[in-house]
Structures are given as structure tokens and as C-alpha cells.
Amino acid sequence: MSESQPSRDHEPHAPLPVEIPVTENIADAALDLKTQVVRFVVTGGLSAVVDFGLYFVLVQVVGLPVNVAKSISFIAGTSTAYLINRRWTFKAEPSRARFVAVVVLYAITFSVQVGLNGVMYEAFPDEWWRLPLAFVIAQGTATVINFVVQRAVIFKIR
Incomplete structure (x- = not known):
């Protein structure tokens, strides 16, 4: 770069998201479909625990409306x-x-999850299983959408 050209390092730009440190070399070859599915499911399970745990606490303990609680827990x-x-x-x-x-x-998946969760919650009778069943249906639908789009599109973007 010549002295007359401005450095690109000083141009304003959107910040990158927070990074999780890993010890594995990220430049390794892409993982096969089976490994990606297993890892996606494990990660999804952990994320669902975070999502549902917060959702349950916000509805049952804090007393927030279902859609507000689901919105916060989804994020x-x-x-x-x-x-x-x-x-x-x-x-x-x-x-x-x-x-x-x-x-x-x-x-998109936020709209699907919160919308489907709300519809299912209202459709089911007021029984103990209503909250978790509505959550599982909405979560399952969004999980399938997320995996397909992330694998086929998003993580192919450079």
C-alpha cells in the first residue's frame, strides 16, 4: 500500500460477533454431514436448555406473558x-x-418459534404439559429450518 492510500484498518465497520476460544485449528477440513448433525444436535440440546430454562423461569416465576418470555429466551x-x-x-x-x-x-426462526409456540400454547388445554409441549413443537420446527439453512447457505458464505 502506498503512503497516499488510506489504510483499510481505520475505516469504520460493523464489529464481529463475540468469539468463543477453541484449541482446534479452525482451518481444518470441513466436517462430514454425520458429524455436523451430531454436533448440531448436541449444541441444540444445550441451547434448548438455556432457552427453555429461561422461558420457564420467566413465565412461571417472574410472571411474564408467554410471548414476551419466549422472545427473551429465544434470543x-x-x-x-x-x-x-x-x-x-x-x-x-x-x-x-x-x-x-x-x-x-x-x-425468521424467531417469528416461526414465537408464533408457533403461542398458537400451540393457546390450542392445548390448561394442563401441566401445555408449556413444554408447545415449546418442543416450536423448537423442533425451528431447529430443522436452522440446520438446513445454516449448512446449505450460511456456513458456505466467506
Whole structure:
């Protein structure tokens, strides 16, 4: 770069998302489908614990409305999932374009999850299993959408 050209390091840009440190070399070859599915499910399980745990506490203990509680818990759960999936499941380098694509995907799955959860919660009788069953149906639907789009599109973005 010549002295007359400005340094690109000083141009304003969107910050990268928070990174989770790993010891594995992220440049290793991409993982096969079976390994990605297993890792995605493990990560999803952990993220679902974060999501449902917070959802349950916000509805049952704090007394928030179902859709408000689900909105907050969704953000916590999906943030957990993205951070782990990017580094461990899909072994992807940091990318602003990918991060923006994930935000768009999560906005879509947010609508699916919160909407479907609300519909299922209202459709079921007022029994002890209503809250967890509505959650599982909404979570399962969003999980399938997330895996397919992340594997086929988002983690192929450079």
C-alpha cells in the first residue's frame, strides 16, 4: 500500500460477533454431514436448555406473558447456538456477511418459534404439559429450518 492510500484498518465497520476460544485449528477440513448433525444436535440440546430454562423461569416465576418470555429466551438460546455452531459444528471463520445472514435467519426462526409456540400454547388445554409441549413443537420446527439453512447457505458464505 502506498503512503497516499488510506489504510483499510481505520475505516469504520460493523464489529464481529463475540468469539468463543477453541484449541482446534479452525482451518481444518470441513466436517462430514454425520458429524455436523451430531454436533448440531448436541449444541441444540444445550441451547434448548438455556432457552427453555429461561422461558420457564420467566413465565412461571417472574410472571411474564408467554410471548414476551419466549422472545427473551429465544434470543439467549439462539445466541448460544450460533456461537458454538460457528466454531465447533461448521468450523467457519469469522465473517460479517455470515453474521448478517444469521441475524436474518434468526429473525425468521424467531417469528416461526414465537408464533408457533403461542398458537400451540393457546390450542392445548390448561394442563401441566401445555408449556413444554408447545415449546418442543416450536423448537423442533425451528431447529430443522436452522440446520438446513445454516449448512446449505450460511456456513458456505466467506
